[in-house]
Amino acid sequence: MIVNKIQKRICVTGLGHIGLPVACILATSGYAVLGVDIDDRVVIRVQSADFMDPEPNLQDLLIRAIQNGSLEASMNVAPADIHIIAVPTLLVPGNKPDISYVNAAIDAIKPHLRSHDLVLIESTCPIGTTEAIARKLQQACPGVHVAYCPERVLPGNIVHELIHNDRVVGGVDEASTAHAVTFYQSFVRGEVIATDVRTAEAVKLAENAYRDVNIAYANELSMIADHMELDINELIRLANRHPRVQILKPGPGVGGHCIAVDPWFLVAGAPDLAILTLKAREVNTKKTDWVIQKVRQAIRENGATVVACLGLAYKSNVSDTGTSPALAVVQALEREIEVLCVDPYIPNTVTLYDALARAEIVVALVAHRAFLNIPSHSLAGKIVLDFAGVFK
Amino acid sequence: MIVNKIQKRICVTGLGHIGLPVACILATSGYAVLGVDIDDRVVIRVQSADFMDPEPNLQDLLIRAIQNGSLEASMNVAPADIHIIAVPTLLVPGNKPDISYVNAAIDAIKPHLRSHDLVLIESTCPIGTTEAIARKLQQACPGVHVAYCPERVLPGNIVHELIHNDRVVGGVDEASTAHAVTFYQSFVRGEVIATDVRTAEAVKLAENAYRDVNIAYANELSMIADHMELDINELIRLANRHPRVQILKPGPGVGGHCIAVDPWFLVAGAPDLAILTLKAREVNTKKTDWVIQKVRQAIRENGATVVACLGLAYKSNVSDTGTSPALAVVQALEREIEVLCVDPYIPNTVTLYDALARAEIVVALVAHRAFLNIPSHSLAGKIVLDFAGVFK
Numbered sequence: 108m109i110v111n112k113i114q115k116r117i118c119v120t121g122l123g124h125i126g127l128p129v130a131c132i133l134a135t136s137g138y139a140v141l142g143v144d145i146d147d148r149v150v151i152r153v154q155s156a157d158f159m160d161p162e163p164n165l166q167d168l169l170i171r172a173i174q175n176g177s178l179e180a181s182m183n184v185a186p187a188d189i190h191i192i193a194v195p196t197l198l199v200p201g202n203k204p205d206i207s208y209v210n211a212a213i214d215a216i217k218p219h220l221r222s223h224d225l226v227l228i229e230s231t232c233p234i235g236t237t238e239a240i241a242r243k244l245q246q247a248c249p250g251v252h253v254a255y256c257p258e259r260v261l262p263g264n265i266v267h268e269l270i271h272n273d274r275v276v277g278g279v280d281e282a283s284t285a286h287a288v289t290f291y292q293s294f295v296r297g298e299v300i301a302t303d304v305r306t307a308e309a310v311k312l313a314e315n316a317y318r319d320v321n322i323a324y325a326n327e328l329s330m331i332a333d334h335m336e337l338d339i340n341e342l343i344r345l346a347n348r349h350p351r352v353q354i355l356k357p358g359p360g361v362g363g364h365c366i367a368v369d370p371w372f373l374v375a376g377a378p379d380l381a382i383l384t385l386k387a388r389e390v391n392t393k394k395t396d397w398v399i400q401k402v403r404q405a406i407r408e409n410g411a412t413v414v415a416c417l418g419l420a421y422k423s424n425v426s427d428t429g430t431s432p433a434l435a436v437v438q439a440l441e442r443e444i445e446v447l448c449v450d451p452y453i454p455n456t457v458t459l460y461d462a463l464a465r466a467e468i469v470v471a472l473v474a475h476r477a478f479l480n481i482p483s484h485s486l487a488g489k490i491v492l493d494f495a496g497v498f499k
Numbered sequence: 500m501i502v503n504k505i506q507k508r509i510c511v512t513g514l515g516h517i518g519l520p521v522a523c524i525l526a527t528s529g530y531a532v533l534g535v536d537i538d539d540r541v542v543i544r545v546q547s548a549d550f551m552d553p554e555p556n557l558q559d560l561l562i563r564a565i566q567n568g569s570l571e572a573s574m575n576v577a578p579a580d581i582h583i584i585a586v587p588t589l590l591v592p593g594n595k596p597d598i599s600y601v602n603a604a605i606d607a608i609k610p611h612l613r614s615h616d617l618v619l620i621e622s623t624c625p626i627g628t629t630e631a632i633a634r635k636l637q638q639a640c641p642g643v644h645v646a647y648c649p650e651r652v653l654p655g656n657i658v659h660e661l662i663h664n665d666r667v668v669g670g671v672d673e674a675s676t677a678h679a680v681t682f683y684q685s686f687v688r689g690e691v692i693a694t695d696v697r698t699a700e701a702v703k704l705a706e707n708a709y710r711d712v713n714i715a716y717a718n719e720l721s722m723i724a725d726h727m728e729l730d731i732n733e734l735i736r737l738a739n740r741h742p743r744v745q746i747l748k749p750g751p752g753v754g755g756h757c758i759a760v761d762p763w764f765l766v767a768g769a770p771d772l773a774i775l776t777l778k779a780r781e782v783n784t785k786k787t788d789w790v791i792q793k794v795r796q797a798i799r800e801n802g803a804t805v806v807a808c809l810g811l812a813y814k815s816n817v818s819d820t821g822t823s824p825a826l827a828v829v830q831a832l833e834r835e836i837e838v839l840c841v842d843p844y845i846p847n848t849v850t851l852y853d854a855l856a857r858a859e860i861v862v863a864l865v866a867h868r869a870f871l872n873i874p875s876h877s878l879a880g881k882i883v884l885d886f887a888g889v890f891k
Contacts, residue, residue, distance in 0.1 A: 234727055259741045273740040302737055306729055313720055313738045317746055320716045323775050328705055331769045335626055337698050345694055346705045348665040349651045353745075354709055377723045383715050386778040 114139050118187035120212040122149050122180065124364070124427070125229060125258050126193030127158070128165055128265045134172035136294040141187065142180045143215075153180035161426050161452055164266040186219045189290060192228045193258075195364060202371040202388075204233045213240055222250030225286045229258050231315075231365065233372045234308045241279040241304075254278035254287035255304050257311030262363070263424045273297040277307030312376075315369035316384045321355050322366070323387035326394040329357035329494075333401075340499035359472050359494045360395035360432025362421030367391070367430050395432040398472075398494050399439045405468055405490050406444055414440060415466030417459070418473020418495065419450040426452035433472035451477045463489075471497035506531050510579035510611075512604040514541050514572065516756070516819070517621060517650050518585030519550070520557055520657045526564035528686040533579065534572045535607075545572035553818050553844055556658040578611045581682060584620045585650075587756060594763040594780075596625045605632050614642030617678045621650050623707075623757065625764045626700045633671040633696075646670035646679035647696050649703030654755070655816045665689040669699030704768075707761035708776045713747050714758070715779035718786040721749035721886075725793075732891035751864050751886045752787035752824025754813030759783070759822050787824040790864075790886050791831045797860055797882050798836055806832060807858030809851070810865020810887065811842040818844035825864035843869045855881075863889035 115138055119130040122144040134140040144150050152158055156173040158166055172178035184190075194208040209230050216226065226244060228237055232255070241253035256276045260268035274291050276299055278284030284301050291299040302310075325343070332339040343354045361367045370388055374381040406414065421431035428434045440446050447462040452475065459477070463469065463485050471478060474495040481498070491498060507530055511522040514536040526532040536542050544550055548565040550558055564570035576582075586600040601622050608618065618636060620629055624647070633645035648668045652660035666683050668691055670676030676693050683691040694702075717735070724731040735746045753759045762780055766773040798806065813823035820826045832838050839854040844867065851869070855861065855877050863870060866887040873890070883890060 234729075261743070268742070272742060275737045275740065298740070300737060300740065302733060305727065306734055306737065309724070309727065309729055309734055310737045313734055313746065314741045314744045316720075317716060317738065317744050320712065320775075324709060324712045327772060327775045328708075330772045331765065332701070334769050334772055335697065335701065337626075337701055341694060342698055342701055342705055345667045345692060345698065345702045346709065348667065348690070348692065349706045350660070350664060351653070352706045352709050354705065373723065377726050380719060380722045380726055383712075383719045383775070383778050383782050386775050390775050 115188040116141070116186070117189045117191065118143060118184055118216065119191045119193060120184060120216065121192065121194035121208070121230070122153055123193065123195060124162070124262060124265065125260070126191070127153065127169070128162065128269055129191060129193060129229070129258075130178055131165065131168035131172050132266065132269055132294060134178035135168055138177065140172070140178045141185055142178060143182065143184050144180070145182060147182060150180045150182055153178070161424070162263070162265050168266060184215050184219060186221065187224070189225045189227060190216045190220075192226070192230055194230050196230050196232060196368070198368055198371055203375050204372045206230075206232060206236060209236070209240070213244065217244060217247050220244060220248040220251050222248060223252065224248075225252040225254065225283070225290065227287060227290070228253075228255045231257065231311050231369050231372065232308055234305050234312070234376055237277075237304045237308060238279055252278065252283035252286045254283045255307045256287060256291065257307065259311070259314060262422065262427065270294065271296050274299045275302055275307050275310050276300065277302045277304035279304050312369050312373045315366050316373050316381075316387070319361060319366045319370045319391065320383060320387040322358070322361055323390040325355040325357040326360070327390050328354065330394070330397055340496050356474070356496050357394070357494070358432070359398045359436055361391040362430040362432050363427065364429060395435050398432075398436050401494075402436070402440060402468070402470055402492060403443070405492055409467060409490055411444070411467040411490070413445045413447065413466045414468045414470060415447045415449060415457075415462035416440070417449050417462075417469065417471045417478050417497065418475055419448055419453050419456065420473055420475070423474045423495075424452070424476055428453065436470070436472055451475060468492065471495045507580040508533070508578070509581045509583065510535060510576050510608065511583045511585060512576060512608065513584065513586035513600075513622070514545055515585065515587060516554070516654060516657065517652070518583070519545065519561070520554065520661055521583060521585060521621070521650075522570055523557065523560035523564050524658065524661055524686060526570035527560055530569065532564070532570045533577055534570060535574065535576050536572070537574060539574060542572045542574055545570075553816070554655070554657050560658060576607050576611060578613065579616070581617045581619060582608045582612075584618070584622055586622055588622050588624060588760070590760055590763055595767050596764045598622075598624060598628060601628070601632070605636065609636060609639050612636060612640040612643050614640060615644065616640075617644040617646065617675070617682065619679060619682070620645075620647045623649065623703050623761050623764065624700055626697050626704070626768055629669075629696045629700060630671055633675075644670065644675035644678045646675045647699045648679060648683065649699065651703070651706060654814065654819065662686065663688050666691045667694055667699050667702050668692065669694045669696035671696050704761050704765045707758050708765050708773075708779070711753060711758045711762045711783060712775060712779040714750070714753055715782040717747040717749040718752070719782050720746065722786070722789055732888050748866070748888050749786070749886070750824070751790040751828055753783040754822040754824050755819065756821060787827050790824075790828050793886075794828070794832060794860070794862055794884060795835070797884055801859060801882055803836070803859040803882070805837045805839065805858045806860045806862060807839045807841060807849075807854035808832070809841050809854075809861065809863045809870050809889065810867055811840055811845050811848065812865055812867070815866040815887075816844070816868055820845065828862070828864055843867060860884065863887045
């Protein structure tokens with residue numbers, strides 16, 4: 108890591124799945140970091156370096172940052188050379204963007220801003236958001252720098268990717284862009300690429316809508332393969348031997364904070380044009396219902412009374428169940444039958460051993476590592492429905 | 500090349516953009532090949548080794564094959580150890596699959612079949628086609644082998660890819676699969692992978708629908724970027740710095756014999772399920788209309804009288820205009836204004852020099868190599884509309 112000779116003070120607002128790793132990386136890169144969150148439980152857990160998260164390396168970085176005093180946590184912002192906004196952006200009913208947390212974070216830092224401070228927005232935003240925020244901030248504090256820089260990391264590999272991925276940075280003016288580029292170059296080992304602020308915002312939306320469209324294609328293909336009585340895993344494995352084809356893995360739908368949300372920001376900005384993007388959201392949502400119907404059909408046809416569901420998280424090898432399609436499947440089934448939930452990342456779930464001992468139907472929903480080597484003899488005599496490519 | 504000690508006789512029906520290269524490769528790999536086509540002009544051109552095609556290495560292979568007597572051409576099939584069907588499959592109105600050429604080719608070879616002959620279908624087919632054909636052939640000739648093996652080559656690189664790409668082979672029974680695998684292994688340097696016949700058919704459809712969906716996403720994003728006043732080439736270049744994002748290049752739509760056609764075979768087989776696949780077709784078709792509207796708008800706003808269109812082929816660096824969206828754009832504009840068409844691969848088009856000298860508006864439709872280094876001073880004072888990423 109490059110250590111800045113003059114220790115700059117950084118305030119990171121939002122200590123969630125992006126903000127906390129960012130704060131820890133900066134605090135162990137020579138910066139003095141204040142992490143801010145509106146949730147007092149989060150602040151207390153960060154202060155005591157007590158964070159139960161399977162994210163690799165995060166716990167170690169947090170302990171180092173707290174022990175050497177370079178990371179503090181608070182519910183209140185304070186003056187800083189650089190403010191990073193890493194709060195969630197959500198959807199309101201009707202799937203319109205909700206940037207109220209970003210606006211609240213901006214309102215909180217505004218009284219503390221000084222000329223030449225840098226405000227960095229990392230939260231996913233509709234195109235044009237950063238310019239609107241900059242107008243407000245530069246009116247209150249002339250000379251403040253404002254830039255947008257989307258994160259583009261994979262949950263399960265966040266710490267590594269925050270450091271090693273390329274970053275796209277767009278400031279509202281040249282001074283803001285230059286300031287932001289210099290800052291990211293101080294701790295990012297990938298390339299830091301300057302562009303304009305609206306393009307930087309659009310890049311994040313384009314990335315996640317691309318992922319959503321490609322997952323939707325895999326999910327659609329899995330339903331077609333089932334209809335045609337073909338093995339979807341074999342079909343995709345063979346299609347991907349084509350030099351220009353890389354079909355993703357299907358699953359029970361799409362969850363999480365980015366891919367299930369960000370495409371709606373693109374749709375909201377251009378509803379008449381983002382029609383494939385919209386259809387991809389529909390297909391990925393429909394896939395969850397299709398999975399539920401498939402399990403119901405198997406229950407009915409086999410007169411089953413106990414179902415084991417492998418995986419509750421929204422993707423493999425993470426603990427997060429936020430907007431998880433696997434959780435939605437389980438919740439639908441629980442109203443009708445006894446469901447044994449197995450997820451090694453989530454407390455109070457059933458062990459794999461117990462679930463396989465009791466269930467007549469085994470439903471794979473998430474390809475957690477722990478599920479990939481289940482011996483076939485332990486599934487003998489059971490109906491197996493694999494929606495996550497676990498038993499291929 | 501591996502040369503078979505006992506020279507087998509191969510009959511290739513269909514001498515189009517796949518059949519002719521296949522016939523030439525086999526004829527220069529030690530096989531005795533009869534190429535068959537219903538078009539006498541094609542037969543005569545092959546017999547005289549006179550084939551104007553920009554496909555690299557094809558002309559050389561053809562001359563070698565004709566000169567050493569290992570390739571003959573005819574309008575009539577003859578007995579052979581292996582029959583390869585490489586005729587086009589098309590769409591009838593309503594976008595339903597039309598496999599009448601395949602059926603006609605099968606009817607033509609049927610009287611010549613002997614037990615243990617191998618019939619290989621390379622034409623793209625709806626899932627289930629090969630099994631239906633095999634039932635008919637094995638009834639007429641018990642013991643005949645039937646298999647499906649899709650080609651997956653890039654026009655502009657066909658000869659290389661026919662030899663080096665992996666191939667997927669599915670026979671209607673184990674003997675057919677084994678026979679077909681052994682045959683392809685005799686001249687393919689990529690891996691030859693065995694599967695069942697329906698999966699082999701589905702693989703081709705899944706590959707091209709994947710490509711169509713991804714081109715549709717690029718085309719949709721280009722329209723959104725235009726609406727948001729963003730540079731689509733910059734947006735895609737930056738998004739593709741994401742480790743898991745690879746957005747394709749947008750263009751004026753999708754043409755050709757595969758990507759614009761094959762997704763309809765998937766839609767026809769599962770109309771209630773292939774909804775993203777269908778929407779991708781709609782977006783790619785809509786993109787052509789959108790391009791026409793954009794050019795019309797530029798003509799109107801600038802009072803232009805002459806437009807230069809760069810590119811007529813359906814993709815870069817090929818001469819084929821079959822279902823070319825660039826051609827559709829030109830044909831729409833020609834009804835309204837003087838259009839100077841430039842395409843170095845197509846006879847009787849205008850030179851780039853003459854077109855740039857006269858046109859007020861320059862419309863880039865195809866990213867032919869010849870267009871990629873046009874000096875900016877030769878575009879000075881002109882309105883430039885770039886729908887192919889030529890001037891980025």
